[in-house]
Amino acid sequence: ENAIIEEAFSTLKKTHVIIDDYHIDFEHRVQIANDDKTKQRPIKRVEMNKEEGGRLREARFMPNPIVPSSSFHGLVGLRKIFIDSFMKSIDLKSVNDWEKRKYEIVEKAKLGILHEGQLVGKQCEANWIVEQLEKVKDKTKKDIGECCVYIYTLESFLYKILNHAMRLIGDIDHENSWQSAQLTDEMIAAYQHVARSKDPRRSFQAFTSCSRNRAKAEQFGNALFVLNAENRISYRTLNMDISALSTYPDEEEILIRPGRSFKIERVEFDKTKNKHIIYLTSISTSDAN
Template sequence: MAENINNTTDGLIDKIILWFYKNDVDVPPNTVTSSSDSSEWTRFRDIEIEIIEEAYQESKADVLLDKHRIDLKNLMQIRLDDNKKQGSVKREIVSGRTKCLRQGRFSGAPVITSEAISSTTYGNFDSWCPFLRSWLMSSAGKRAWLHFPSCIEACAQGIIQEAFQHDSNSNSEAAFMAKKIRQCVGRSQLEVSKLCIHFYTKDSFLYDVLNKALRELDLSKLETLGPLGYLIGAYSRGAQEFVGTVYRGMELKYSEIEQYKCAIGMWKTWPAYTSTSKNRKMAEFYGNTLFVIEITDNKLSAPRTFDISNISSFPAEEEVLLPAGACFQIINVTQNREQKYIIDIQI
């Protein structure tokens, strides 16, 4: 949603840049349009904002999105298939501080798995997730693991292919992300991982398709999403593990809450990447259930959780990312005075 005012990978909480548009209207010939009509402003999607802002900073006259040309000189958006349909656009610098977390990112209910393979998470991140294990065992995964530049290219190509298959008018966004990832050839794996996490924190088709593939163990997506999932997880190799307590608010059905009650003392996993926050107050904003997640210090494992607030486009969310497939133990399920369920788990 937001482009950081200073740098796309080193965000400051204070200020962010947003771009907005008004809906297309039919403009009669020789009509002077006005930006003062009463229609509401709509925020561009996260990656679209990055695309527009980059063109703006480079003093370009215009920039193309999937369905529109953005005229940066006259601050207009024009339909590519009908130039009579136009609308105003505007750029705003706003406070980066937030009072609540993004609902889709921090309050969706992750799928709880059956009994975890082991009672804790040891070893490297790529041994925890069946999807990533399958990719690494494939010929494409072995090739990418042995030759890192081929992993970068496979990641870029996969993003473009997924955008085409997703059919959500995201091709320009995918091309932009692929271009940035390809520019990382010759850089360290940690830098590439940071960029992939930065894009993952955006609200885009990429977040949805990756986590869906991980949750459903969709092996048909190995070629397109395996490299991306691997590069996000590979951040753990150079990151310092976050140890402490994080939170996630969710709206759970009664049957789902009963699942957790029946599993007290057991070890489970969430198969997809899971966003949590260090800020309890913001996490409590959504849902009827609050997960209180204690992350313990485990010297026998690679980092299992990492603070990505300095990489995220939304640093004020204080996000700590749980890797796909990390194991947790369900400690207790209670209700507080406000009748909100509190589920205590330990990693």
């Protein structure tokens, strides 16, 4: 929503902008509810001071676990179940195939975003996101990819719906990154059990956001994941530093690709911070342990 508002005010020089739940009158600096014009509140445009840093977005960097009994999945190597299913559904066989069919795929993505936006009452957001894709649909795969990353970093309905769906997968009923979490006692016990087991390998099936900034990641939650890729040459293929493309570069966001596997090394309790620290190491299917 912030991107829509800022574009309307700064770029398009509009006197007002309509969002899904409200509209803003720039001249009178007031926000008005779309369903009840008597619900109004004053607004003020404030430019963020990037020098001051700030908190991470809690909902993004500390998602509530979707699967009740676990926050991880069994080892499936580098299979990306959700993405593989998508590729199969549109008969996409290879990267070269994607290059040839990128226009078609972007069009399918636009239709899907509009549909999901309508379902959750976010049609204005969906229309704006689709407009961003429309601008790059005839450009290179790199341009389209960068646009998709930018869209993913926005505070919108899209990344929440995407990761919600991906985290439901498997539900039957020298570089470190950090992610906070609010885990139940049962979930913490599950990590401890797996760490002591003969095969402590597991996987994340959703896109998972972490930060290079440990201090920011420690601001919330009762657990902290420390993802270690210190000795891995393939770090960049496993994780993506998307801070340069993000709407919020100060979050220093590292995006873990879906289907990436890791080894649960150990679980410790930090009494000074009152948090469980869960140490993970990125692995590949070729790793013996």
